[in-house]
Amino acid sequence: MDGGDHADVLVAVSVLERGRRDRLGGRRRAHRVLRRTGRRGHDRALRRLRRYRGGCARRDRDRGAARVAPAPRGRDMKAAAALLLLCALFACPAAATAVAPVPAFEHVVLIVFENKEFTSILGSPAAPTFNSYARRYANLTRYFGVTHPSLPNYLALVSGSTHGITSDCTSCVASGKSLADTIEESGRTWKTYAEDLPSVGFLGPASRRYAKKHDPFAYFPDVADSPSRRARIVPLSRLAIDLRAGTLPSFSLVVPDLCHSMHDCPVSVGDAWLRRIVPTLLSLPNSVVFVVFDEGSTSIRGGGHTVALALGTAVRRHTRFTRITSHYGLLRTIEQAWGLPLLGRSAGATPITGIWH
Incomplete structure (x- = not known):
């Protein structure tokens, strides 16, 4: 020319x-x-x-x-x-070949509910809070559990592996690293906030409506055998205290009890619980609140098609992530946000993108 x-x-x-x-x-x-x-x-x-x-x-x-x-x-x-x-x-972007970035969240809060398929929650009049958040924030429309029953799904969420566990055992052990290790190695902090946990660091199989099978970090010996690390497993009542004090950790796993998780009680009960818990978390700066279910009632893609939402200040409003993903993809998203080593099957998963500020 x-x-x-x-x-x-x-x-x-x-x-x-x-x-x-x-x-x-x-x-x-x-x-x-x-x-x-x-x-x-x-x-x-x-x-x-x-x-x-x-x-x-x-x-x-x-x-x-x-x-x-x-x-x-x-x-x-x-x-x-x-x-x-x-x-x-015309501002028409070029075709992307690299994975879109995930922001370096200040806080990640993960809330896990129990045993409901996607259609049991979204579109249900018993779950107005879930449906409202799905419209207002980001809906991960093709999210799946990885297996059955509960425990291996929780282990997958925090370590990228089910560790060969196929039951809700309370004396079994998960070997290798978990998010607790990689988060601490990066200089960040973590806690589990478990409802009805009778005392800090409790490792028993159950108490009232608390169940160990929903507390995955308790299965890793490097946590369970360390008094200082075990002290990061605390009752849910500590969440409000830490929020007021400005000491919320980088990563928080929030575990409702067997009723509020919808395991033993109707959807409406869990929905009302979510409405009480989440609002105080939505204003955390540059942060995300993931609300997921451990598994559905079917075995589609291993653990059923479940609801997963991303809420908070780091999330663009009224968005959807429509690619197939699972607990491994959610773990990969957290790892990519903080530059953590990839654990287990998260290495082969795609991070959740396109919904972030």
Whole structure:
């Protein structure tokens, strides 16, 4: 392309820039300038521009890969240059090949409910709080448990593995590292806030409506055998105290009791509990509150199709993540946010993206 050709293209771009204030008129003037170049590739370039812009719109809508027109051949190089400059003005992003970033959250709060399929919660009149949050924040519409029963799902959430455990055993052991280890190694902090836990660091199988099977860190010997680390497993009543004192840890696992988790009680009871607990967490700066279920009532993709929501100040309002994901994908998201080593099967999972500020 010679200097005169460059000038023609730049004039067209300049016209279209001014035409931002008047889109239709700006495009027509730009097209007239391009036609004055007398190049036969002009019409082909315009067709490609329309296809390219349509592909961008479809990609934004579907959150999938961009669908773009094929690359121009040599005889269309000038028109292609104009096309690229025009696309820049239309703010049509290039096809992404790298994983979109996850913000470095200040706090991550993970709340885990029990044993409900997606359709038992979203769309149910018994769950107005869940449905309201799903509309207002981010709905992870294709989230799945990884297996049955409860315990291996909780272990998967914090370590990327079920550790070969296939029951809700209380004396079994999970070997290897968990989020507790990698979070501490990064200089961050963690706690489990368990409802009806009778005392700090309690490791018994059950107490009132507390069940050890919903407290995964208690299964890792490097936590259970360390008094200082075991002291990070605390009753839920400590959550409000830590919030008031400004000492909420980097990562908080919040475990409702067997009734409020919907394990033993109706959906409406768990929904009302969520309405009481969550509002104080939504104003935490640059933070996310994940609300998930450990498993559903079916075995679709291993553990059933369940509800998963992302709430809080780090989340863009009224968004959806529509790719298939699971406990491993959620773990990968936390790891990527904080630059942590990838544990177990989280290494092969896709982080949750496209919903963050």
